[in-house]
Amino acid sequence: MEFKEIILEKSEGIATMTLNRPDKLNAISAEMGLVWLPRLLRQIQEDDEVRVLVITGAGRGFCAGGDVNALASLSDLSLSLTRQQRLQALGAFARDLYDLEKPVIAAVNGVAAGGGVSLALLSDIRIASENARFGLSFISRGLIPDCGATFLLPRLLGTGKSFQLMYTGDLIDASEAERIGLVDMVFPHDRFMDEAMQLAGRLAKAPPLAMAQIRRAVHSGLLNDLEQQLYFETYAQSFLFGTKDFVEGINAFLQKREPEFGGE
16 A cells, blocks of 8 residues: 555555655654654554554655655645644654554664655664664754654663764764664665564564554553552453464463464
């Protein structure tokens, strides 16, 4: 399925979202950020056949962040926006992606700059091509990181490394990104997408209700204290004990076979 400047493909429980502005290194236009990304993410959330989302970019870039050249079109675009769209926070699609109740893999094929780094941070697992580069380039525009980067990066890397990357805007390669924990795995460019899809295939076979609760639990744990988190785990586990997937998981274990989870 095609959205404007985004390609969405679905196969065997995997939705692949490809940012499709290769001539702009897949920079996010105002219309993409305000209209198409929120609409697409809602569709993915509501599609029970989709069990995992993979985000990547067309051409040699993953995402170069916000399209500075497109800012001039904001006044024209605003005429077609709903009141809710006009009032939403900058980068509101970040909350839609953060709240998605399905695993998200960022397959970073090339340059990720500015909001492109934020997009990767909003994903659960980041797999990078050896060609990937990462840079929080906001400072060179006189801006601060957005789309959730100031919330997510310190929780991932700690404050010191986060300040360094945000203050300098330095571009780092895939190897350095893996070393500091910004990405989880790096592969040669000619096979990194195969590796990403192989992992996505594994996650697509996992119990979707449990996966959703894991994502909720980890996000809650970034803010909760231990007691609050234990209560959340108790709620989630009690809910999952009542699912058909739990019964299937137990039966498959006892019968020494692979489970087939139906999401119920």
